[in-house]
Amino acid sequence: MNNSQVENKNAPSEEEKKHRKIINAWAMYDWANSAFATTIMAAVLPVYYASVAAADLPGNMATAYWGYTTSISLLIAAVASPILGALADFSGSKKRLLAIFAFIGVLGTTLLYFVKTGDWLMASIFFIVGDLGFAGSLVFYDSLLPHIASGAEMDQVSSRGYALGYLGGGILLAINLVMIMLAPKELTGLMSRLSFLSVALWWFVFTIPLIKYVPEPGRRVLSGEENFNPVHASFSRLAHTFREIVKFKQLFLFLLAFWFYNDGIGTIIKMATIYGAEIGIGQTTLIGTLLMVQFVAIPFAFLFGWLAKKIGTKRSIYLSLIIYTCITIYAYFLQYEWQFWALGFAVATVQGGSQALSRSLFGRMMPKSKSAEFFGFFSVSEKFAGIAGPFVFALVSQFVGHSRLSIVSLIIFFVVGAILLGRVNVDEGIAVAEKEEASIQTSVTQA
Numbered sequence: 001m002n003n004s005q006v007e008n009k010n011a012p013s014e015e016e017k018k019h020r021k022i023i024n025a026w027a028m029y030d031w032a033n034s035a036f037a038t039t040i041m042a043a044v045l046p047v048y049y050a051s052v053a054a055a056d057l058p059g060n061m062a063t064a065y066w067g068y069t070t071s072i073s074l075l076i077a078a079v080a081s082p083i084l085g086a087l088a089d090f091s092g093s094k095k096r097l098l099a100i101f102a103f104i105g106v107l108g109t110t111l112l113y114f115v116k117t118g119d120w121l122m123a124s125i126f127f128i129v130g131d132l133g134f135a136g137s138l139v140f141y142d143s144l145l146p147h148i149a150s151g152a153e154m155d156q157v158s159s160r161g162y163a164l165g166y167l168g169g170g171i172l173l174a175i176n177l178v179m180i181m182l183a184p185k186e187l188t189g190l191m192s193r194l195s196f197l198s199v200a201l202w203w204f205v206f207t208i209p210l211i212k213y214v215p216e217p218g219r220r221v222l223s224g225e226e227n228f229n230p231v232h233a234s235f236s237r238l239a240h241t242f243r244e245i246v247k248f249k250q251l252f253l254f255l256l257a258f259w260f261y262n263d264g265i266g267t268i269i270k271m272a273t274i275y276g277a278e279i280g281i282g283q284t285t286l287i288g289t290l291l292m293v294q295f296v297a298i299p300f301a302f303l304f305g306w307l308a309k310k311i312g313t314k315r316s317i318y319l320s321l322i323i324y325t326c327i328t329i330y331a332y333f334l335q336y337e338w339q340f341w342a343l344g345f346a347v348a349t350v351q352g353g354s355q356a357l358s359r360s361l362f363g364r365m366m367p368k369s370k371s372a373e374f375f376g377f378f379s380v381s382e383k384f385a386g387i388a389g390p391f392v393f394a395l396v397s398q399f400v401g402h403s404r405l406s407i408v409s410l411i412i413f414f415v416v417g418a419i420l421l422g423r424v425n426v427d428e429g430i431a432v433a434e435k436e437e438a439s440i441q442t443s444v445t446q447a
Contacts, residue, residue: 022148023157025213029141030161032206033102034169035199036134039176040109043290045127048192054120062120069124076128077135077379085139085376089369094147095216098140099207105133106204112196116189139379141210143371146363147217151430155313158360159305162352163298170294172202177287217368247436250429251365253420255377258358261321261417264410265354267392268327268347276340279404285337289344296348304353313361314426320354321414321421328414331407365429367437 012020039045046066054062084101088094108130115123149157176195183191276286308316327346334340359378366374396406 021213022215023160025209026141026144026148027157027161027164028206029098029102029137029210030165031168032203032210033105033134033137033141034165035172035202036105036109036130037165038169038173038294039195039199040112040127040130043173043287044176044180044192044195045112045123048115048189049120049123049127052117052189052192053115053123054118056118057120065120065124069127070131073128073131073135076132080132080136081139081379082373082376084136085143085373085379088140088143089371089373092216092218094140094143094371095211095214098137098144099211101133101136101140102203102207103133105130105137106200108133109196109200109203113193115193135379139376142359142363142375142378144214144217145359146366146368146371148214151364154360154363155308155357156305158363159301159308159353159356162356163301166294166297166301166352168202168206170291172198173294174291177291217371248365248429248432250425250432251362251374254362254365254424254429257417257420257424258362258378259417260413260420261317261324262355262358264324264328264413264417265351267410267413268324268407269351272343272347276334279334281337281340285340289341292341293344293348293351296345297352300349301352301356304350304357307353308357308360313357314421314424317354317357317361317421318418320350320357321418323350324354325411325414328407328410332404361426365426365433367433369437 049066050062054065057065084097088097091097108126108128111126112123112130115126145154145158176191176198179195180188180191276289304316304320307319311319323346327343330339330346331343334343362374362378363371392406392409392412396409400406
């Protein structure tokens with residue numbers, strides 16, 4: 001056998017090339033939407049809201065109104081997610097609905113360009129529209145994962161998405177921060193508004209590969225639903241899932257575990273900057289650490305995907321929770337800026353990996369025919385997981401007069417999450433999902 005024959009034998013087939021293209025196109029949507037998470041949700045818009053849009057408000061009302069805005073957005077997304085998921089499963093339109101909600105998000109983000117001094121209400125409304133598009137599209141994006149990746153490769157594919165998300169969101173955030181910080185003072189407002197436009201354009205352009213290459217999963221209409229309209233079918237399926245949740249005991253138990261430990265993770269993400277500012281960490285270090293996390297998290301997201309292959313998904317999540325527990329203890333003793341950099345680095349090592357593996361593990365314990373519906377519940381769990389942690393953090397801080405014990409109090413979320421995770425029988429959960437999928441297939445009428 002000559003060299004050319006060996007090369008041809010080892011070369012990927014057309015089917016393998018097509019599969020890789022689908023995987024890469026799916027993962028690119030993480031690259032696309034993460035720009036909204038970094039520039040709009042985390043870094044630029046909150047500052048612009050307080051200093052420009054709500055500049056005319058008295059006292060700390062800007063902070064309060066921004067809190068109300070994010071809470072309203074969170075609530076709308078949480079309520080809508082399972083309904084949208086059931087609708088997507090019935091109508092066979094996961095990709096189409098993703099495109100619609102991505103466009104809604106792009107539109108809301110674009111409209112933020114027109115927000116100027118005193119336009120806090122307009123800013124709140126446009127952010128809620130953008131965030132609804134962001135959260136809604138993620139339900140359909142996540143629900144495509146079980147359809148494009150086999151159970152064996154799901155951890156790696158999910159990790160690739162998170163890694164690309166960190167890279168894409170970090171690159172555009174770095175560009176936007178440089179653009180704002182280097183501009184003359186009289187132009188910083190304009191540069192902030194242009195950064196909103198850059199997010200909209202970035203989001204739109206990098207959604208195209210998914211729309212073009214990822215196939216739409218087939219529509220499956222269950223027996224008895226032939227004459228239902230989509231809305232009726234959506235609520236019918238949701239009611240049925242609630243009644244039958246006992247059949248997915250392991251999946252439900254994992255959701256509870258995820259609710260606890262992700263609440264701790266989300267609180268660290270949301271409160272780290274405020275905590276750092278309170279103990280005297282400078283703004284340059286706070287912004288620099290935020291950027292560093294975006295880029296350091298990339299290789300570690302891939303590493304956790306590889307680690308899941310070696311020691312298992314559940315054990316890899318355990319490892320991340322142990323590291324998070326050490327992070328909260330370390331944060332109590334934080335005094336110097338270099339320690340904040342070290343803290344950010346530690347967070348970056350586990351942040352993407354823990355969330356990517358949670359997504360893939362959840363995807364393996366659900367029937368594919370109900371992927372959007374179940375990821376709708378996953379999204380609800382994610383949204384409501386952002387409530388208890390910050391509340392406990394604030395309560396402890398108010399009671400003791402500082403936030404050092406508040407950060408330590410988050411250990412309880414990781415400990416309880418780990419205990420519940422230990423009770424999850426993954427093999428049983430996967431077997432139940434496969435059995436349910438087989439049962440659905442026998443009662444399905446192809447539309």
